[in-house]
Amino acid sequence: MKLVIIANRIPLTIRGTDPLIFVRSPGGLVSGIDAFIKKANISDWVWIGWVGSRVKKRDLEKIRSTLIQESNCIPIYIPEKLLDKFYNGFSNKTLWPLFHNMPDLATYKQDEWQSYQEVNKLFFRALIDNVEVDKDTYIWIHDYHLMLLPSMVREFYPDAKIGFFLHIPFPPPETFAQLPWKRETLEGLLGADVIGFHTYEYTTNFLRSLSRVLGIEHSMGELVYNSRIIKADTFPMGIDVDKFNVKDDEIEEQVLSIKQVLHYKKIIFSVDRLDYTKGIYNRLLAYEDLLKRREDFRNNVVLILNIVPSREGVEHYQRMKRQIEEKIAEINGYFGSVEWVPILYHYKSLPVNELIAHYRACDVILITPIKDGMNLVAKEFVASRQDLKGVLILSEFAGAAKELGEALIVNPNSIEELSKAIEAALDMPEDEQSFRLKAMQERLRRYDILRWGNDFISSVKEISSKREILKTK
Numbered sequence: 001m002k003l004v005i006i007a008n009r010i011p012l013t014i015r016g017t018d019p020l021i022f023v024r025s026p027g028g029l030v031s032g033i034d035a036f037i038k039k040a041n042i043s044d045w046v047w048i049g050w051v052g053s054r055v056k057k058r059d060l061e062k063i064r065s066t067l068i069q070e071s072n073c074i075p076i077y078i079p080e081k082l083l084d085k086f087y088n089g090f091s092n093k094t095l096w097p098l099f100h101n102m103p104d105l106a107t108y109k110q111d112e113w114q115s116y117q118e119v120n121k122l123f124f125r126a127l128i129d130n131v132e133v134d135k136d137t138y139i140w141i142h143d144y145h146l147m148l149l150p151s152m153v154r155e156f157y158p159d160a161k162i163g164f165f166l167h168i169p170f171p172p173p174e175t176f177a178q179l180p181w182k183r184e185t186l187e188g189l190l191g192a193d194v195i196g197f198h199t200y201e202y203t204t205n206f207l208r209s210l211s212r213v214l215g216i217e218h219s220m221g222e223l224v225y226n227s228r229i230i231k232a233d234t235f236p237m238g239i240d241v242d243k244f245n246v247k248d249d250e251i252e253e254q255v256l257s258i259k260q261v262l263h264y265k266k267i268i269f270s271v272d273r274l275d276y277t278k279g280i281y282n283r284l285l286a287y288e289d290l291l292k293r294r295e296d297f298r299n300n301v302v303l304i305l306n307i308v309p310s311r312e313g314v315e316h317y318q319r320m321k322r323q324i325e326e327k328i329a330e331i332n333g334y335f336g337s338v339e340w341v342p343i344l345y346h347y348k349s350l351p352v353n354e355l356i357a358h359y360r361a362c363d364v365i366l367i368t369p370i371k372d373g374m375n376l377v378a379k380e381f382v383a384s385r386q387d388l389k390g391v392l393i394l395s396e397f398a399g400a401a402k403e404l405g406e407a408l409i410v411n412p413n414s415i416e417e418l419s420k421a422i423e424a425a426l427d428m429p430e431d432e433q434s435f436r437l438k439a440m441q442e443r444l445r446r447y448d449i450l451r452w453g454n455d456f457i458s459s460v461k462e463i464s465s466k467r468e469i470l471k472t473k
């Protein structure tokens with residue numbers, strides 16, 4: 001089998017061209033697929049995508065040969081005039097808010113839609129120019145940036161095995177219907193054999209949109225379009241449990257050092273990309289409310305707030321950053337003292353070992369998005385707690401909540417509920433913490449990243465062979 005991954009980003013982001021410097025790309029998509037390729041021991045694979053930052057066309061040849069030789073990645077050059085409208089524009093100002101069911105934040109611009117179409121074509125060209133596609137090739141296209149690509153590939157390779165996986169929510173049909181280019185988007189997706197989603201809710205939303213917009217009905221997620229069988233199904237993405245459950249002295253030293261530096265105060269940890277969907281501001285309001293209500297926590301609790309920079313070119317993200325930073329300053333200014341800073345704020349991405357050390361050092365982790373496709377951080381935290389201690393507070397609107405029912409599940413829109421949940425978590429007896437974590441850890445082992453990827457690929461195999469049978473009849 002040959003696996004071709006096509007996603008907006010390759011797993012490495014370029015930070016400098018002279019000399020070449022790469023860092024790991026952010027987000028769950030990259031960490032999940034990267035882990036799957038490793039765990040499944042796939043030797044014949046290639047990953048096509050953008051290098052994650054603006055590069056000059058003349059530097060691309062050097063970048064390209066390094067990436068192909070050392071990382072199996074084929075970088076795509078997106079011309080400056082398309083990049084802003086495609087990435088900051090249509091992908092992140094139209095699709096991102098709309099698919100997270102925040103239609104008030106979505107904008108609809110014809111020129112951005114055009115750039116989106118053109119960039120999807122660039123990805124298509126990169127595929128046909130660089131990869132030999134045969135009957136054993138699986139072309140796996142990922143996420144909302146590339147929803148037109150499946151049909152482009154299907155037209156060129158009618159018999160190819162094509163899968164598409166959406167890493168973000170699919171909104172309810174009433175919300176999706178607001179997209180002026182809804183037909184084109186759905187038709188684009190229908191080029192795939194299998195269209196996968198993290199939760200049953202998103203799959204159902206997609207199927208209902210198909211019926212509403214294109215009048216296509218399904219039976220158990222299977223439908224016929226252009227005389228082909230297509231399946232929409234649910235594949236909740238898992239993690240590489242061993243990577244987070246690792247025994248490592250260096251990590252243990254870091255855990256100890258975090259606890260020592262903070263004088264063994266209780267630690268609440270929070271880590272997200274900077275995004276208005278993540279509910280970071282409400283989290284701060286809840287922490288503030290808690291400090292007001294429970295004076296005994298003052299001086300005894302620290303919130304480590306790690307925010308990973310993201311989409312800094314989009315105004316809404318810049319505004320969100322300012323609001324968050326102002327609130328942090330207000331809380332620290334009001335409650336803090338020489339001995340105690342209530343919030344330790346970091347605006348950077350953490351290397352994976354440091355991240356695991358934070359998961360293990362904390363007493364409570366706060367994951368409270370307003371809407372989130374899956375949220376692998378919640379799963380990583382659970383897997384990393386070999387000591388079976390620590391409490392996960394998780395939003396009911398994260399896809400992960402469907403599998404992690406033993407977490408303290410909260411509605412992130414209620415500051416009171418969040419604040420009470422933090423209180424309950426800080427006061428939770430250790431045996432209850434262990435009981436909850438154990439159940440969740442067992443579940444994560446059963447449906448891990450390997451199962452996720454293998455299930456998806458088997459489904460593509462099954463549906464494409466049904467197509468062959470249909471053809472010979």
Ligand code: G6P
Nearest residue numbers: 009026027028029143167168310
């Ligand atoms: C989410 C999306 C990914 C995206 C990641 C980081 O996880 O589903 O497709 O790569 O966020 O966002 P960015 O815009 O930095 O690629």
